[in-house]
Amino acid sequence: MSDTVVVVGGGPGGLRCAKLLADCGARIVLLEKNSRIGPKVCAGGITEKGLLAHIPRQLIEKSFTDQVIETHRQLCRYHNDTPLIATVNRTALGAHMAREATTSGVRIIKSARVTSITNHSVHYVHNNKEHELRYHFLIGADGALSPVRSFCRVPSRHFGVGIKFTIEAAFPEMVWNFDPYRFQSGYSWIFPHAATASVGVYRCGTGLSPVQLRARLSQWLADKKIDVGNSSLKAARVNCDYRGFQFGRCFLVGEAAGLVSPITGEGIYPALVSAQEVSRLIVDPHYEPKLLWAMVKKYRMHRILHTIANLHTGLTFVLSECFVQALKRRVISPAALEMATG
Numbered sequence: 001m002s003d004t005v006v007v008v009g010g011g012p013g014g015l016r017c018a019k020l021l022a023d024c025g026a027r028i029v030l031l032e033k034n035s036r037i038g039p040k041v042c043a044g045g046i047t048e049k050g051l052l053a054h055i056p057r058q059l060i061e062k063s064f065t066d067q068v069i070e071t072h073r074q075l076c077r078y079h080n081d082t083p084l085i086a087t088v089n090r091t092a093l094g095a096h097m098a099r100e101a102t103t104s105g106v107r108i109i110k111s112a113r114v115t116s117i118t119n120h121s122v123h124y125v126h127n128n129k130e131h132e133l134r135y136h137f138l139i140g141a142d143g144a145l146s147p148v149r150s151f152c153r154v155p156s157r158h159f160g161v162g163i164k165f166t167i168e169a170a171f172p173e174m175v176w177n178f179d180p181y182r183f184q185s186g187y188s189w190i191f192p193h194a195a196t197a198s199v200g201v202y203r204c205g206t207g208l209s210p211v212q213l214r215a216r217l218s219q220w221l222a223d224k225k226i227d228v229g230n231s232s233l234k235a236a237r238v239n240c241d242y243r244g245f246q247f248g249r250c251f252l253v254g255e256a257a258g259l260v261s262p263i264t265g266e267g268i269y270p271a272l273v274s275a276q277e278v279s280r281l282i283v284d285p286h287y288e289p290k291l292l293w294a295m296v297k298k299y300r301m302h303r304i305l306h307t308i309a310n311l312h313t314g315l316t317f318v319l320s321e322c323f324v325q326a327l328k329r330r331v332i333s334p335a336a337l338e339m340a341t342g
Contacts, residue, residue, distance in 0.1 A: 013254030013271030014141030038094020160238035164200030180316035
């Protein structure tokens, strides 16, 4: 194919989609609003089923065969013979994917802020000048507050909030804390990286304001005797409201499509799968995106479970305690909460 495709957003989904389409001969221009590719409010975890086997070894900072899962009353150390999860540096991952995309012929324009979109073109500001790009296909991979999603008139009503600190400390274990009396249907985490650790909290839905969530994170960190020192706090909204991915010649991938787990906030894997499937669909309009439909089915299961958990804190308590009991008895594994299928 030789059509011009404009991709808005330089995260994993946008970069993956751009590279795959460029490999098929399309003319690709990718617009990234930030001056750097990669940085994001994210714990940096990649899962066994989803990504661990597909990330270059040099990008993996730490991998874990054990996970610690805490609830209000229980603690479970779950062991697997092979790594269940690993951590990556999002900036390094973004730089790697950007190099691959550029090698394939993608033109990446950083610090490009989209100002308006029409049925045939994207207008953006770069170096204080207004520019116009005409497109045959438009792909929105531009995150929670996606201009492409707004252009497609797709509403967004279900958001999560992620809050994190990156601290210079070493932790031997990866920790997940599901305490409904502190975080309701959300959870807090400790994700060790190579020389730092990500500590934070994620919750989707209403009931706790970001200020309240931040205060409860501080209480949990104090209980853990974790001192964040002068580490800067970073927070971001997370779009968990999937309503479709194709709207005429416009496509949405990853978080722009709302393909983020409302339970765990997992988004890298859904971004890459949706990018792969959308690129194939653009190349071959008769392609059946079975992987994407399977992931949408998993997303909807997460939405149902999240809706049930949000009905009452006591119900969330029961679900979290039953989940840990099932882990202890090896009835399920932590992979049960992954967005990956199969």
